[in-house]
Amino acid sequence: MSVGQGASLNGFVPFPSSNLWNTDISAAPVDPNSDNIINFIGSTVTLHPDFGAGTFQRQTIGIPYQVVDTATQAMVNVTLGLYADESDPGPMPIPSNALIEGYPKPGNGDRHVLTLDRRGCWLYELYHASQSRKGAWSADSSAIWDMTINEQRPYTWTSADAAGLPIFVGLARYDEVAAGAINHALRYTVPTTQRAFVAPASHWASTVTNPSAPPMGTRLRLKAAFDISGFPADDQVILTALKRYGMILADNGSAVFISGVPDDRWNNTDLNMLKTITASNFEVVQMGTIYTDANVPTGPSPTISSFTASATSVTSGTPVTLSWNESGAIYNIISPTVGPVRGASGSVTVFPTATTTYTFYATNQYGRTTQSVTVTVH
Template sequence: MSFSGVDGRSQRDAALDQPRLGDEPTADGPNVRTDGPQDGPKPDGPKPDTGAPPTPDEGTLPPPDQGIPPTPDQGKPTAGHYFPAGSIWTKDVSSAPLQSNSSAIINWLANAGGWGTGQMRIDFSIEVLRAKAGTPFRAFTPTGDHYSPDCDTDKVPIVAGGAIEGESGYECVSDGDCHLIVVHEPTHKLYEMWRANISGGTFYGGCLAVWDLTKVYPLDGRGEGCTSADAAGYPIAPLLFTADEVKAGTINHAIRFILPNSRIRNMAYVHPATHSTSAASGGANSLPYGARLRLKASFDISKLSAGAQVVAKAMKTYGMFLADGGSIALTAQSDRFTTAKWSGLLGSHDLSSLKITDFEVVKYESSIVNYSFNCVRN
């Protein structure tokens, strides 16, 4: 996210075929408010104290707090999925009808430049942590990037030795998106926070969205008009593909993708998105948040690398959802905490031959909703 004129993600050039961050400031992030600051420095969240050396793994050993007991299972996620069967994220759309103006949208996007940076690239920076029974929970101090009633205030499980997006630990040194994503396995809950920062012993947090992984959410997710840790208002982790999935040869869910703000429809979304931003400035033929693209069945994937073919097959079967504004089109999960590793499996440019014209727009899951800054939680 960024307030108007303020970059919300600090990304760096990705070396050719190396799983790293992106190439320029990219994201508008989860929320853009007209009733908050519009210019100037990022709100709240103090910068790290550079007057003293950082302590090792700062924030990874929080004081114990076991005040959140496990809840009875209501319906566990199916194998390889975050949510139970019937979730929108695992819907097979290989034969789904197209949006009536699919061709017009694709042509407009192609004329506007297609993907950010002009080619499809992959960002490998987002971490997903797994918390076990006994993992301590910590309360956080909300920053100006936390909104009510959109964002949750629950205590968050902090895994020892874990890290936030783009960092080696829990301190948001780079001043980027710094997503903190944790699956609490005993309670089947997914905690996703934007702009997390544990610095000087204090846990600062932007928007937190807590998802019940035993639940099949309605198309309006956590609530109409509500943001999450991502601009579109839906979860991040279920749309990330992993090195373990690619090595196994199967991705059985939709994929998260990003477009520059100028190519995203202004102040509008379709379900399963529940949120849009004023930073998005596209017109009627641009894509709204929540739109799903599908790789054409006729696209020949045989010339792609083996790993890229796995991703391309998922794009043909499940498609990919527009989730955020920025330059790097695709987001994969970091391999820091996975068994398989990206090196030799998939590189940041391995899907660069896929053009926007190789895709089509799947029929929207709802009519277009005009975003009004009014979150009504479910």
């Protein structure tokens, strides 16, 4: 991956090839409820690329991102608000000039901030992010994703997206299109979803129980027989991905809007040709278990056997080793100052300059366990 705002990933695909975002579903069966779901969405609703070049109402079109290297980008704390109890704590390598969705005039929309760390291969995502005049970051929710594994958030937890999914992996990026292939599913929205989710989603955002309403995570696929030969070359890359990988329902929003990255290299005239395609040209890929209030999976949260400091009373700047041992976690975070860490057991060195309580967060699909240790600086 290159470093910078909207930098090229140079062929890197987040998450393993076995991840559901990266799975070829071109030959997967059609869901038996497909027609009902398409009709609920609206069979005559047209596909809409929610990304492009330039601006609309003084906002860039799409969801931006930045790639950093934590060898040079400092980790910073993020103050969490509305969904703090379902968020991943900082610190995070958010640059002071990070692009907020809707820049240069973000307004009161979703205000996502997406940051990839190429050194650690972590993805950091914020929802409704803001930066104070002094440069401090805050957000209503946050999620940290390990791009080397098939990470899942706890069932019924949100992320920076309503479905509990990562956002970045579902974006159409110009560098992919220019290279000739999008090798993952795309993200899309509809106005009304069901109070339910299917994999890979883990969260719903609705009170609607109509079985024809699509659950979060519903995957639509462009029908194999749909002729894409008359579309511009860039559009054909997008449409080929919609046949091979489909698009995954990630949020409530405008009908069949697919997400991408703002980039002045997009040809908006070509992208607008996608609006000639209606929802009737799509089908629902067979869904697995549909999770509702009645059958959300339950199980044990991780177990933390120990989380210790090599010294608990030190002078300012003295190195202190934090060590942990856990079982059953999918991902771990130490807050503050450290961030995500890998391994069921391990250690890191910190250099506290003030009395600090360090907390170890171990998370899996069933919940989160924490343990803390305080290092007093005198």
